[in-house]
Amino acid sequence: MTEIILSADGEVRLSAGDLAGKGEAILATRGAGKSWLAAVQAEQLIEAGYPILILDVVGEYWSLKAKYPVIVFGGQHADVPLDPHIGGEIAKAVLDRKLQAVVDLTGMRRADQPFFIADLAAELYEYGLQVKTPCWLLIEEAQNFIPQVGNPPCKRPILDIVEMGRHAGLGVCLVSHRSATIDKTALGLCDILVFKRLTLPHDLQVVRDFFRGRDPKFVDVVKELPALGNDEAILYYPLRLEAPVKFKVAERKTPHVAETPTLKIKEVAAPEISAVSRELTEYFQRFIREKVVRRDEVAELRARLEELQRELEEKDRRIEQLEHDLELAQRFRIEVPPELLKVPGVNEKLEKLEERIMDLYAAQVEKAKRLEEENRALKRQLEMAGKADFSALAEKLEALNREMQRSRDPLASLSESLSSAVEKASK
Ligand SMILES: Nc1ncnc2c1ncn2[C@@H]1O[C@H](COP(=O)(O)OP(=O)(O)O)[C@@H](O)[C@H]1O
Numbered sequence: 001m002t003e004i005i006l007s008a009d010g011e012v013r014l015s016a017g018d019l020a021g022k023g024e025a026i027l028a029t030r031g032a033g034k035s036w037l038a039a040v041q042a043e044q045l046i047e048a049g050y051p052i053l054i055l056d057v058v059g060e061y062w063s064l065k066a067k068y069p070v071i072v073f074g075g076q077h078a079d080v081p082l083d084p085h086i087g088g089e090i091a092k093a094v095l096d097r098k099l100q101a102v103v104d105l106t107g108m109r110r111a112d113q114p115f116f117i118a119d120l121a122a123e124l125y126e127y128g129l130q131v132k133t134p135c136w137l138l139i140e141e142a143q144n145f146i147p148q149v150g151n152p153p154c155k156r157p158i159l160d161i162v163e164m165g166r167h168a169g170l171g172v173c174l175v176s177h178r179s180a181t182i183d184k185t186a187l188g189l190c191d192i193l194v195f196k197r198l199t200l201p202h203d204l205q206v207v208r209d210f211f212r213g214r215d216p217k218f219v220d221v222v223k224e225l226p227a228l229g230n231d232e233a234i235l236y237y238p239l240r241l242e243a244p245v246k247f248k249v250a251e252r253k254t255p256h257v258a259e260t261p262t263l264k265i266k267e268v269a270a271p272e273i274s275a276v277s278r279e280l281t282e283y284f285q286r287f288i289r290e291k292v293v294r295r296d297e298v299a300e301l302r303a304r305l306e307e308l309q310r311e312l313e314e315k316d317r318r319i320e321q322l323e324h325d326l327e328l329a330q331r332f333r334i335e336v337p338p339e340l341l342k343v344p345g346v347n348e349k350l351e352k353l354e355e356r357i358m359d360l361y362a363a364q365v366e367k368a369k370r371l372e373e374e375n376r377a378l379k380r381q382l383e384m385a386g387k388a389d390f391s392a393l394a395e396k397l398e399a400l401n402r403e404m405q406r407s408r409d410p411l412a413s414l415s416e417s418l419s420s421a422v423e424k425a426s427k
């Protein structure tokens, strides 16, 4: 079984199988060497041939390319462009093709990230259960995606992996600089914990509570945390180790770019990588064109249809109102005594009333015509989109149109009766 060496002296090791099947958390304050240690693990898992998937919010893991055939999705060093809709598809590609992939989230809107990760994590788990390909998922700034308070859409799918990932051969490494705000259920489910320097009282309290709940005899580990150097860590792995072990972290084999962000790594020369990334780029572009754009179009049509339906319902109410007015007006006409028609000014008033009714009538006809046209166009579009489940809505639209048609006739007769009244009055 391939061993992953964590310590500089080579003594502290984990098996690759342990990592790619268990939950691990690396907890430390900012700048205490979390990403360095996570990258040390990533490098060796890559060497052991394990598929890995790194969710990188800072844009630092692309430097793995300096030595390894890693595919980078998104960010400034992308092999394949990233899109918020392809999370699930990336997970599938990683498992199917046994990729070692970095997803650089620096270019993705913060608001899109939880949805993207939800899709990715859910697919990694669901599809992982089918194919049982081992894979290691690294989640940086995990407190953003599985917070103690709040429920972003990615929280449940990530917790599923922490809790049950081993059934799919999935290991997950949660990296967090805020122990206080990361979900405690997730921490409780982790088998492997690595503590590095922690200084904030709230974060230290979390570690204290953790040991009190799990292994009270080791609660004094907390006292060592504030003074740890960047290259020091304490591993707590009760399934394999009798006690927590403090160690100096091994060197990285690829550059740590957090240190020197301007560092340029010359493109990986391996021709197979550029072939794979070209092929993946084409694949994802096709996927976006065929699935994502299509999905958006159908959603747009659906929204438009709903808007039209609301408009028609509004029209329906207006028609009812008009019919009511019409009835009143007809009653009024019957009751108008002929002498009244001779009163000066009534003539003009009746003319004005007729004009208003004619305007309403014309507007009604115009609107009905437009709605009918839109209705037809919409039906054509829906047919083209291959969606049959709109037929009930379409019937409703037609019924409303017929209703509108009927309302034109009373309007026309009212207008006629008014004009005959006007004629009489002017004689
Ligand atoms: N094992 C190590 N050996 C030497 N220097 C380290 C080690 N780990 C971290 N460092 C130094 O600490 C800095 C911060 O490390 P990093 O892993 O980026 O921290 P974090 O991810 O916790 O914010 C790095 O730029 C590096 O200079």
Ligand SMILES: [Mg+2]
Binding pocket: 034, 035, 036
């Ligand atoms: Mg970091």
